[in-house]
Amino acid sequence: MNFKIDNLQYCNWTRKIFEINREAGLDAIHVTIVYHEDFDELQKIINSWNIHFKDNKDLIFLGKNFKDIERAKKENKTAIFFGFQNCSPIEDNIDLVEKVYNQGCRFMQLTYNNQSLLASGCYEKKDSGVTNFGREVIKEMNRLGLVVDMSHSAEQSTFDAIEISEKPIAITHANPNFWYSAKRNKSNELLKVLGESGGMLGVSLYPHHLKNGSECTLESFCEMIARTTEIMGIDKVGIGSDLCLDQPDKIVEWMRNGTWSKSKNYGEGTKNNPGFPKQPKWFLDARGFKNLETGLKKVGFSEAEINGILGNNWYNFYKRI
Amino acid sequence: MNFKIDNLQYCNWTRKIFEINREAGLDAIHVTIVYHEDFDELQKIINSWNIHFKDNKDLIFLGKNFKDIERAKKENKTAIFFGFQNCSPIEDNIDLVEKVYNQGCRFMQLTYNNQSLLASGCYEKKDSGVTNFGREVIKEMNRLGLVVDMSHSAEQSTFDAIEISEKPIAITHANPNFWYSAKRNKSNELLKVLGESGGMLGVSLYPHHLKNGSECTLESFCEMIARTTEIMGIDKVGIGSDLCLDQPDKIVEWMRNGTWSKSKNYGEGTKNNPGFPKQPKWFLDARGFKNLETGLKKVGFSEAEINGILGNNWYNFYKRI
Numbered sequence: 223m224n225f226k227i228d229n230l231q232y233c234n235w236t237r238k239i240f241e242i243n244r245e246a247g248l249d250a251i252h253v254t255i256v257y258h259e260d261f262d263e264l265q266k267i268i269n270s271w272n273i274h275f276k277d278n279k280d281l282i283f284l285g286k287n288f289k290d291i292e293r294a295k296k297e298n299k300t301a302i303f304f305g306f307q308n309c310s311p312i313e314d315n316i317d318l319v320e321k322v323y324n325q326g327c328r329f330m331q332l333t334y335n336n337q338s339l340l341a342s343g344c345y346e347k348k349d350s351g352v353t354n355f356g357r358e359v360i361k362e363m364n365r366l367g368l369v370v371d372m373s374h375s376a377e378q379s380t381f382d383a384i385e386i387s388e389k390p391i392a393i394t395h396a397n398p399n400f401w402y403s404a405k406r407n408k409s410n411e412l413l414k415v416l417g418e419s420g421g422m423l424g425v426s427l428y429p430h431h432l433k434n435g436s437e438c439t440l441e442s443f444c445e446m447i448a449r450t451t452e453i454m455g456i457d458k459v460g461i462g463s464d465l466c467l468d469q470p471d472k473i474v475e476w477m478r479n480g481t482w483s484k485s486k487n488y489g490e491g492t493k494n495n496p497g498f499p500k501q502p503k504w505f506l507d508a509r510g511f512k513n514l515e516t517g518l519k520k521v522g523f524s525e526a527e528i529n530g531i532l533g534n535n536w537y538n539f540y541k542r543i
Numbered sequence: 544m545n546f547k548i549d550n551l552q553y554c555n556w557t558r559k560i561f562e563i564n565r566e567a568g569l570d571a572i573h574v575t576i577v578y579h580e581d582f583d584e585l586q587k588i589i590n591s592w593n594i595h596f597k598d599n600k601d602l603i604f605l606g607k608n609f610k611d612i613e614r615a616k617k618e619n620k621t622a623i624f625f626g627f628q629n630c631s632p633i634e635d636n637i638d639l640v641e642k643v644y645n646q647g648c649r650f651m652q653l654t655y656n657n658q659s660l661l662a663s664g665c666y667e668k669k670d671s672g673v674t675n676f677g678r679e680v681i682k683e684m685n686r687l688g689l690v691v692d693m694s695h696s697a698e699q700s701t702f703d704a705i706e707i708s709e710k711p712i713a714i715t716h717a718n719p720n721f722w723y724s725a726k727r728n729k730s731n732e733l734l735k736v737l738g739e740s741g742g743m744l745g746v747s748l749y750p751h752h753l754k755n756g757s758e759c760t761l762e763s764f765c766e767m768i769a770r771t772t773e774i775m776g777i778d779k780v781g782i783g784s785d786l787c788l789d790q791p792d793k794i795v796e797w798m799r800n801g802t803w804s805k806s807k808n809y810g811e812g813t814k815n816n817p818g819f820p821k822q823p824k825w826f827l828d829a830r831g832f833k834n835l836e837t838g839l840k841k842v843g844f845s846e847a848e849i850n851g852i853l854g855n856n857w858y859n860f861y862k863r864i
Contacts, residue, residue, distance in 0.1 A: 251685065258635060260634070260635075270840040312637065313581070313630060314579060314581075314801060314802055315801055315802040315803075315805055316802060316804060316805055317802065335674065336660075336674060336675050336676055336679075337660060337671060337674035337676065338660070339657075339658060339659065339660065339803075342671055345675065346671065346674055346675060347672070347675070348669065348671040348672050349609070349671065350658060350669040350670065350671030351661055351668070351669050353657060353658035354657050354658065354660075354666065354667060354668070354803070354804075355657055355803040355804070358803060358804045358805065359808075361805075362805065378720055480635060480638060481635055481636040481638065482635055482636075482637055482660075482675070482679060483637060483675075483676070483679045484637055484679060484682075484683065485679075
């Protein structure tokens with residue numbers, strides 16, 4: 223059985239988007255439900271997802287493990303896996319890790335750009351690695367089966383997480399630095415160690431991580447995937463599109479600034495270009511998976527390899543956790 | 544006018560202790576009201592302090608600035624200045640700095656032993672220095688007049704804080720490493736830079752920071768003060784006793800472990816000696832200020848110098864902020 227999985231979306235969710243994901247044939251998506259929210263705020267977000275599940279039960283349901291991906295395929299639905307891009311919902315309390323797991327959380331970034339209580343983000347001047355509390359939390363995440371996600375983390379922190387974690391970790395949405403150098407993209411050395419440890423990379427379609435941004439070509443993107451599989455292994459690369467469909471620009475401003483600064487931080491944007499960047503025209507939404515399939519074929523991947531990259535690799539990763 | 548100030552106490556507050564502090568002639572104390580509590584929990588603590596102020600209005604009142612130390616002297620009372628040993632009450636929100644200031648907070652440690660969102664604690668394996676959020680918070684603390692306290696912070700983080708802060712910072716309760724080497728004690732180099740920047744050290748009477756612990760002699764302690772004033776300047780050293788009168792041992796366990804670990808951390812204690820250590824017999828409570836006066840005289844300090852160390856230096860620091 224082949225599966226199609228997009229392992230990172232953060233859309234302004236409406237029925238229209240769930241329909242688009244179905245049209246794209248996505249059996250599962252990992253959705254970001256938290257950036258900076260604490261535990262109480264998480265409860266409100268989960269309530270709003272419960273309404274989505276109720277209103278769109280013909281299209282989606284909450285995924286808990288790999289069997290839900292199989293079920294989704296059978297029922298022509300998309301399994302939704304919850305994830306956090308920051309550890310803010312567990313606050314400073316190790317016991318909240320199990321609580322958020324029980325509420326459906328399956329991926330949690332240890333940091334989002336800045337320093338967290340667990341590790342350093344890629345926008346910090348110094349990288350302290352995984353902290354004392356971070357070690358405890360990774361142990362607890364391992365015990366429960368909550369995936370450590372280091373997409374927005376600094377390099378030493380990511381090496382530490384790979385070493386400390388007894389289960390494979392993931393970088394759900396980032397690209398390699400050899401292709402396009404950005405604070406959020408990753409070094410070859412890191413990707414190699416990640417692959418050897420059984421971890422996964424979800425390549426991102428977010429223009430700030432793409433060579434030539436919104437003008438990035440499908441060919442260049444697929445060639446990057448080819449070179450990345452050479453570094454990491456053919457079964458270690460998947461898609462984590464980072465699609466932010468229909469989000470207003472104030473959301474990206476909030477993602478970057480949260481409540482930590484009185485001045486404005488433009489993150490990967492600039493003062494003159496502060497909003498969400500335009501998607502490349504061959505990946506306006508998840509229906510672009512079709513174009514990826516074509517593009518990957520052109521750069522020489524076999525059908526089995528393409529099926530791996532477009533979903534089976536993530537499915538097998540979910541199965542291993 | 545001479546003032547007596549103990550710039551750190553964390554007691555299990557009852558009228559008896561306020562009376563002891565009056566008997567000791569303390570015009571002001573800086574009290575720790577927070578270790579790990581968040582903003583909501585802080586509100587409950589402030590409510591309980593409001594009851595203390597009401598029930599003991601003949602002995603104490605909430606201090607806001609140096610003039611309240613003068614007022615306390617005049618009225619034979621002790622001005623209580625609020626402080627936090629961790630930044631947990633501001634959570635991840637820069638706007639909460641002003642809120643806690645308005646509620647009376649005048650000292651805030653950027654970290655308590657472990658990594659915080661602002662800086663690294665002295666118990667972390669690596670020291671990331673002051674973080675992005677930390678820089679913003681220091682700027683805001685400077686604007687308001689909330690003192691940066693680095694007693695439990697790691698060394699590079701403390702150097703960073705001294706450099707970033709436009710106002711002098713404080714180490715309210717710690718001792719020099721040259722005298723007794725402990726993770727919480729400070730290097731000569733750091734103390735020198737702290738003194739040059741106009742910052743203050745409050746020497747601690749907490750046995751885990753003392754040479755020979757509970758058996759530390761008054762003479763040794765006062766000699767340490769003499770050498771420390773040579774490093775920092777005669778006007779840069781005060782007292783921050785770290786008295787934890789009448790606290791049950793479960794409190795020190797909570798101070799060390801908060802909610803960050805499932806296993807037990809003994810901090811400066813050991814498995815066989817996990818509780819609060821016994822105070823040296825010449826400083827069982829604040830009435831030991833009398834013994835300090837005698838001890839400081841014996842090691843050669845003048846009366847003016849002794850008055851500085853026992854309170855005027857802190858008074859002048861409050862005046863400068």
